Amino acid sequence: MKKFVAAALSALMLGCTMFGCSNSSSEASSAAAGSADGQSAESEAQASDVSIGVCIYKFDDTFMTSVRNQMQEEADKEGVKLEVVDSQNKQAIQNEQVDTFITKGVSALVVNPVDRTAAESIMSKAQAKNIPIVFINREPEEDVMKSYDKTWYVGAKAEQSGTIEGQLIIDYFKNNKSADRNGDGTIQYVMIQGEPGHQDATLRTKYSIEAIEEAGMKTEKLAADTAYWDKAKATDLMNNIITAQGIDKIEAVLANNDDMALGAIEALKAHGYNKDDKTKFIPVVGVDATSPGLAAIKEGTMFGTAYNNGVDQGIAATKIATAAAQGKSITKDTIGYDVTDEKYVWIPYEKVTQDNYADYMK
Ligand code: GAL
Numbered sequence: 001m002k003k004f005v006a007a008a009l010s011a012l013m014l015g016c017t018m019f020g021c022s023n024s025s026s027e028a029s030s031a032a033a034g035s036a037d038g039q040s041a042e043s044e045a046q047a048s049d050v051s052i053g054v055c056i057y058k059f060d061d062t063f064m065t066s067v068r069n070q071m072q073e074e075a076d077k078e079g080v081k082l083e084v085v086d087s088q089n090k091q092a093i094q095n096e097q098v099d100t101f102i103t104k105g106v107s108a109l110v111v112n113p114v115d116r117t118a119a120e121s122i123m124s125k126a127q128a129k130n131i132p133i134v135f136i137n138r139e140p141e142e143d144v145m146k147s148y149d150k151t152w153y154v155g156a157k158a159e160q161s162g163t164i165e166g167q168l169i170i171d172y173f174k175n176n177k178s179a180d181r182n183g184d185g186t187i188q189y190v191m192i193q194g195e196p197g198h199q200d201a202t203l204r205t206k207y208s209i210e211a212i213e214e215a216g217m218k219t220e221k222l223a224a225d226t227a228y229w230d231k232a233k234a235t236d237l238m239n240n241i242i243t244a245q246g247i248d249k250i251e252a253v254l255a256n257n258d259d260m261a262l263g264a265i266e267a268l269k270a271h272g273y274n275k276d277d278k279t280k281f282i283p284v285v286g287v288d289a290t291s292p293g294l295a296a297i298k299e300g301t302m303f304g305t306a307y308n309n310g311v312d313q314g315i316a317a318t319k320i321a322t323a324a325a326q327g328k329s330i331t332k333d334t335i336g337y338d339v340t341d342e343k344y345v346w347i348p349y350e351k352v353t354q355d356n357y358a359d360y361m362k
Pocket residue numbers: 061062063064137138198200229256257258259287288308
């Protein structure tokens with residue numbers, strides 16, 4: 001028992017060190033709870049009173065690194081405290097991190113779930129303490145989102161990124177008569193998928209092929225498998241696919257993100273493709289427009305990508321957490337982004353090609 005009290009005390013003291021005791025979440029949360037319309041000026045906490053706890057599913061993820069860097073930049077700009085932790089791709093670790101943030105007394109949470117089906121239990125913990133919670137990047141089920149009025153989601157419509165990938169492949173085939181290497185009028189493709197169960201993996205896979213077929217082109221799947229968003233895993237997977245299928249059969253590679261597209265390109269390069277010889281080129285497309293992805297488009301090894309706007313996703317998530325912690329209602333007026341169904345901020349994807357990649361380079 002003594003041990004428990006000591007641990008609880010030290011956790012509280014740690015909270016004081018991190019976020020400052022006198023400005024704890026209970027003030028900010030009660031500010032939110034205290035006003036019926038959530039907008040009473042007297043009850044709003046100052047930005048400097050706001051402390052946001054952020055869990056990122058894993059730090060070692062190229063796209064999520066851009067989102068968390070942007071969140072930090074925005075928090076500094078707004079003068080709110082932000083603590084970001086690495087959930088190391090383990091839901092059990094993330095659950096503990098959420099508990100610790102709540103014990104420390106954060107005034108809002110931002111969570112990029114490891115497993116999106118865990119969102120419900122994470123949300124219940126926040127709800128029990130009346131703490132606003134913003135989910136990012138991995139979308140909770142709709143009924144979970146509806147069950148707590150202080151839950152929001154910031155992300156991008158995965159369908160749209162899939163459609164853009166499909167359009168890129170269509171562009172390539174329309175402009176390159178030799179792209180249909182066996183001349184059978186059908187695109188033989190390889191699909192390199194993100195993590196199973198992730199909405200972006202499922203929907204990018206589905207909508208990219210639908211876009212190609214809706215444009216009147218036939219497709220044939222040679223192989224599809226997961227490389228968990230990871231470049232090295234995608235190289236291994238692509239090498240295996242090349243060995244099993246023969247590189248001559250492959251006419252297009254669609255990857256659910258840029259890291260995996262780049263991994264697949266490494267394997268193609270090892271087989272003499274997507275290098276200097278223009279006759280040996282297989283179009284590879286991805287999603288994100290990461291810096292290495294843009295560099296590959298510039299050098300001509302990757303055909304195109306869909307820009308996943310981590311800048312606006314990071315800003316929107318920080319702004320919602322800040323405004324909600326201050327007891328404000330979440331509208332375009334308070335956060336600067338359109339809010340759909342009072343809960344969702346959708347940041348659009350953009351098509352990136354040889355023609356416009358430079359606009360996305362920092
Ligand atoms: C996707 C992104 C991937 C990866 C994943 C993590 O939106 O395109 O590169 O970051 O999120 O959940």
